[in-house]
Amino acid sequence: MGRTGLQLTLFGLLLALATTLPNKGDWDIYSFHINSTVTSRYATTVITSRVANRMDESREIEFHVRIPKNAFISKFKMLIDGQEYDGVVKAKEQAQQEYTTAVSRGQSAGIVSSVGRTLEEFKTSVNVAAHKKVTFELTYEELMKRTHGKYELQIHARPMQPVKDFKVDVYIHEKAGISFIDVKGGLSTKALANAITKTHADKQAWVHFYPTEDQQKLCDSCGEEGMNGDLVIAYDVNRDTTLGDIKKSDGYFVHHFAPAGLSRISKNVVFLIDQSGSMHGRKIEQTRIALIHILNDLAEDDYFGLIAFDGAIIHWKKELVQASSENVESAKTFARRIRDRGATDINQAVLKGASMLNAHPREGSASILILLTDGDPTTGETNLEVIQSNVRRAIADKFPLYCLGFGFDVNFKFLEKMSLQNNGVARRIYEDSDADLQLKGFYEEVATPLLTDVTLIYSGGTNLTQTNFSTYYNGSEIVVAGQITDNDIETFSPQVVAISGTRRMTFSGTNTSVESTGTESDGQIQRVWAYLTVKQLLEKELQLSGPEKNKVKKDALELSLQYSFVTPLTSMVVTKPPGENSDVLHKPKEGEKPLRRSHHSHQHPTVLHSPPRVVAVPAHAPVRPTRRPKLPKRITQHATSASPVAATTAAPLLHRFLLKTESRSPPLCFDIKGAALLKLLHHPSRELQVNGELDSITNGGFTKIVIHFTADQHVEVTTTGVTVREGQTVTQHTGQDPITVGSMVVIRRDKEIDVAAGDVRLILLIHNKNGDEFLWPVIRQKPNATDTEGLLALTPAAYKEVQQVSLTKLKIKEQEIDATSAAAVDYGIVFPITMNCWLMSAESALQRRPDDFFVAQL
Ligand SMILES: *[C@@H]1O[C@H](CO)[C@@H](O)[C@H](O)[C@H]1NC(C)=O
Ligand SMILES: *[C@@H]1O[C@H](CO)[C@@H](O)[C@H](O)[C@H]1NC(C)=O
Ligand SMILES: *[C@@H]1O[C@H](CO)[C@@H](O)[C@H](O)[C@H]1NC(C)=O
Ligand SMILES: *[C@@H]1O[C@H](CO)[C@@H](O)[C@H](O)[C@H]1NC(C)=O
Ligand SMILES: *[C@@H]1O[C@H](CO)[C@@H](O)[C@H](O)[C@H]1NC(C)=O
Ligand SMILES: *[C@@H]1O[C@H](CO)[C@@H](O)[C@H](O)[C@H]1NC(C)=O
Numbered sequence: 001m002g003r004t005g006l007q008l009t010l011f012g013l014l015l016a017l018a019t020t021l022p023n024k025g026d027w028d029i030y031s032f033h034i035n036s037t038v039t040s041r042y043a044t045t046v047i048t049s050r051v052a053n054r055m056d057e058s059r060e061i062e063f064h065v066r067i068p069k070n071a072f073i074s075k076f077k078m079l080i081d082g083q084e085y086d087g088v089v090k091a092k093e094q095a096q097q098e099y100t101t102a103v104s105r106g107q108s109a110g111i112v113s114s115v116g117r118t119l120e121e122f123k124t125s126v127n128v129a130a131h132k133k134v135t136f137e138l139t140y141e142e143l144m145k146r147t148h149g150k151y152e153l154q155i156h157a158r159p160m161q162p163v164k165d166f167k168v169d170v171y172i173h174e175k176a177g178i179s180f181i182d183v184k185g186g187l188s189t190k191a192l193a194n195a196i197t198k199t200h201a202d203k204q205a206w207v208h209f210y211p212t213e214d215q216q217k218l219c220d221s222c223g224e225e226g227m228n229g230d231l232v233i234a235y236d237v238n239r240d241t242t243l244g245d246i247k248k249s250d251g252y253f254v255h256h257f258a259p260a261g262l263s264r265i266s267k268n269v270v271f272l273i274d275q276s277g278s279m280h281g282r283k284i285e286q287t288r289i290a291l292i293h294i295l296n297d298l299a300e301d302d303y304f305g306l307i308a309f310d311g312a313i314i315h316w317k318k319e320l321v322q323a324s325s326e327n328v329e330s331a332k333t334f335a336r337r338i339r340d341r342g343a344t345d346i347n348q349a350v351l352k353g354a355s356m357l358n359a360h361p362r363e364g365s366a367s368i369l370i371l372l373t374d375g376d377p378t379t380g381e382t383n384l385e386v387i388q389s390n391v392r393r394a395i396a397d398k399f400p401l402y403c404l405g406f407g408f409d410v411n412f413k414f415l416e417k418m419s420l421q422n423n424g425v426a427r428r429i430y431e432d433s434d435a436d437l438q439l440k441g442f443y444e445e446v447a448t449p450l451l452t453d454v455t456l457i458y459s460g461g462t463n464l465t466q467t468n469f470s471t472y473y474n475g476s477e478i479v480v481a482g483q484i485t486d487n488d489i490e491t492f493s494p495q496v497v498a499i500s501g502t503r504r505m506t507f508s509g510t511n512t513s514v515e516s517t518g519t520e521s522d523g524q525i526q527r528v529w530a531y532l533t534v535k536q537l538l539e540k541e542l543q544l545s546g547p548e549k550n551k552v553k554k555d556a557l558e559l560s561l562q563y564s565f566v567t568p569l570t571s572m573v574v575t576k577p578p579g580e581n582s583d584v585l586h587k588p589k590e591g592e593k594p595l596r597r598s599h600h601s602h603q604h605p606t607v608l609h610s611p612p613r614v615v616a617v618p619a620h621a622p623v624r625p626t627r628r629p630k631l632p633k634r635i636t637q638h639a640t641s642a643s644p645v646a647a648t649t650a651a652p653l654l655h656r657f658l659l660k661t662e663s664r665s666p667p668l669c670f671d672i673k674g675a676a677l678l679k680l681l682h683h684p685s686r687e688l689q690v691n692g693e694l695d696s697i698t699n700g701g702f703t704k705i706v707i708h709f710t711a712d713q714h715v716e717v718t719t720t721g722v723t724v725r726e727g728q729t730v731t732q733h734t735g736q737d738p739i740t741v742g743s744m745v746v747i748r749r750d751k752e753i754d755v756a757a758g759d760v761r762l763i764l765l766i767h768n769k770n771g772d773e774f775l776w777p778v779i780r781q782k783p784n785a786t787d788t789e790g791l792l793a794l795t796p797a798a799y800k801e802v803q804q805v806s807l808t809k810l811k812i813k814e815q816e817i818d819a820t821s822a823a824a825v826d827y828g829i830v831f832p833i834t835m836n837c838w839l840m841s842a843e844s845a846l847q848r849r850p851d852d853f854f855v856a857q858l
Helices: 003-020 092-098 100-104 280-297 323-335 347-360 386-394 412-421 435-447 524-543 546-562 646-647 840-845
Strands: 027-039 042-053 058-067 072-080 082-090 119-128 131-141 151-159 163-174 178-184 196-201 204-209 231-236 243-250 250-256 265-275 302-310 313-315 368-372 401-406 426-429 449-459 469-474 478-484 494-499 501-509 570-574 584-586 654-659 666-671 677-684 688-694 701-710 713-717 722-726 729-734 739-741 742-748 752-757 758-767 771-783 810-813 815-818 819-827 833-839
Touching: 003 231, 027 151, 042 058, 042 524, 042 722, 058 131, 072 119, 072 570, 082 092, 082 546, 092 570, 092 584, 119 131, 119 584, 131 524, 131 752, 151 163, 163 231, 178 196, 178 204, 196 771, 204 231, 243 524, 250 449, 265 280, 265 347, 280 323, 280 435, 302 323, 302 347, 302 729, 313 347, 347 368, 347 386, 368 449, 386 412, 401 412, 401 435, 412 426, 412 524, 426 435, 449 478, 478 524, 524 546, 546 570, 654 819, 654 840, 666 840, 677 758, 701 752, 713 742, 722 739, 722 742, 752 771
Parallel strands: 027 163, 265 302, 265 368, 368 401, 401 426, 666 833
Antiparallel strands: 027 042, 042 131, 058 119, 072 082, 072 131, 082 570, 151 231, 163 204, 178 231, 196 204, 243 250, 250 478, 302 313, 449 469, 449 494, 494 501, 570 584, 654 666, 677 688, 688 701, 701 713, 701 771, 713 722, 722 729, 739 742, 742 752, 752 758, 758 771, 810 815, 819 833
8 A cells, every 4th residue: 555545544443533532512511410328338420410501403422430349230310301311220131132232232241341450340321412412320339348447438520621610529428427537539639629628517527629710720630621530538437335226117127246345366377479480570579568567567576487389389387477577577588589480389388377377276366368379370270170179178167267369360250259258358459559458458358357256146136248257357347237127126135255365255235226227227237138139149150160159149149130130140231212222330340450441432323323202392381580679688787776677576596507627526606686788708809799698587598699790690599599680781580500600600500509609619509498488698619819718718717615414615716715516507507407516705705706798788
């Protein structure tokens, strides 16, 4: 082929690519919400994305998100033109047969694929007619695991473009009380940090993440395509020394067992380190680094052994020795000298390790065998089943075996099966710069055994999940769920027996605070039971063979279908408008290599998709500008003399304000009597001013809030609508579409109005009390500047309680202030709660003359 020919082909390819890449302006994600609700460590997350086709022709629109691997998708739906298309969970084989067209065209591959350590991908697409919209809604559920003393909720935000109406709302409710809550992850850094708000009130916590459109381009991993990163919410609950948390509802229970105050028991640990040729380079280097750290962390009364293996066994010492400083130093020297070479004899290594542990007296201590390998058995015994049965016989349930599979060349399924058969777990170590930290992190999870031979007994309980655990480690948690026989709470009695060192311990609670909440849980405890049961059945299935395997598989499948979980045994069929092929999506197996992208949406032949049948329906009535007189209605400040309407009431109404503290100590509160016009926020460098009106009728909050932005953009918000005045033009809005006022964006949702102006994002919540609706402002993104003023700009005051006996004085900035214990409703959250606070004069609470917060005009 001549030069020109080649160039032409290349050019043609480029052209083809260019036309199929999503073009900016073609479609617009105008709203992207993530809503996560966590109760009793069970998280239900809903991702809602609303997309508009801005083109004059129909277009394929993609929905593409990442969810935690540990989660099960339980619902998916698309809304197009008032028509709902629901995903249906079916047995995998059935789905595959029914939708062979989709499958044979390769569409099922890549819809869900494993993408990383903790996330997997969900992807589907649909054709949307010209100027129409589509709403995607995906729900997934997961039971959070406690490791290193905390639970972590990972939320991945990658909407694919900056979004005007982007928000993440997280609500956590834990009966035992939340001991701490932290927000971490790539999105909580620098440029985005001030878009995160966190509220923590004993048993409940809220995290909101409301970055503005501009901000979404600013974070470290963000760009023109918007955000791409994680928000990780870490928390733990309060613990006592007893049986722990038992939650019951509708005949089901879930028990979280992780008692505090236990002392550690010594351990006997043997490390089996693969030094075969494939460990060459960075892997062996990182292993050495991790090993040296781990050896350093051994407690003096631990016993340990160290074996390096390839085709042969290289002992450091033939039996376990105490972790004295000399022994640790000597082991470190050995570890530094581990070199990669030779083949992999896993069988011999594990048997050797097991015999070392078996030869060591175990009285009062916990034994652990840890295998690290990066490959398949290649020498000695190589039949996987024979190895498994040898190992099982050697360990004989006496201690757990943990297998760490380094990289993607290992037969992870083999390791997983072998660990599960021996009361352990397998973990993948990802080849990356932090592999040594992954190794160390895993070791820390098992570094501190607290109890051995833990058995949980539930008389009056049935269909229980796993109740026997070889070891309970500090920082972890044991979870058991089950059914209560005949839903008879009277006869239901839980008990835990375990061994702590040489002592036998019994945990039982007369205090199993029976929280039989029917309202709050909505069958949630039942779902926790189903989730855990399915997970454990899948693990069991892996260990079995023959008819037993089929029986367990059948049970797992039935439960998956009943609870609509997308598990390795089920698929979700995404139904679409007529004329389009359904997508079939599967859950990828752990251990599968990340799929190379085998199909791109732009490979769809465009003619194959006929556009959905579309009936033209106006989205909503057009906004009709209404002429109104000048906006501000004058109300005199300090209207203690009462306005005419309230004249009949005896005392002026009190509006109680909370000033939350950053610590967990109770907030301060103060009252403002009667009607007033308040300065909520003044941000001089952005020419932004927000004022609110309290009247003497509405017993709660604000009747009207006005936002002034630059000289001629004004937005007036009441509970019924939004009025915009731009120069001389006045418009009224009641709809849900984003309203753009200059560079300000106002979004009206069901019970909140969202205002983004410059570097500020403000939410006006609509509350209802005794039939009266009122507004309450909350700041969701704090301005960057330091010269802001107003009630919302106040930094919480730090205080000390000085008079311990009757607790009536607080010390703020070296000044002693009288305070009384009172209650206030926190209207800054969607479902207000009552909290205790220290009531004081407005002047003391604000540390300013209250006059500074009044304005003469709205
Ligand atoms: C989030 O989901 C919960 C549970 O479905 C619901 O009660 C709540 O109103 C939702 N929150 C938001 C902000 O949509
Ligand atoms: C368990 O871990 C916590 C921190 O997560 C620590 O405070 C405590 O001392 C540990 N307990 C033991 C026995 O090491
Ligand atoms: C629970 O156990 C009972 C009896 O053991 C059994 O009949 C029932 O089907 C089980 N329920 C479920 C949902 O597995
Ligand atoms: C659990 O442990 C108890 C006591 O050690 C034992 O009797 C029971 O058989 C075990 N159950 C299972 C399922 O291993
Ligand atoms: C049991 O409950 C009572 C009152 O609710 C409480 O005072 C006591 O400390 C609790 N005991 C335990 C062991 O939690
Ligand atoms: C926020 O303030 C810091 C320091 O005051 C400044 O460096 C930064 O550029 C500001 N960020 C924005 C988005 O204005």
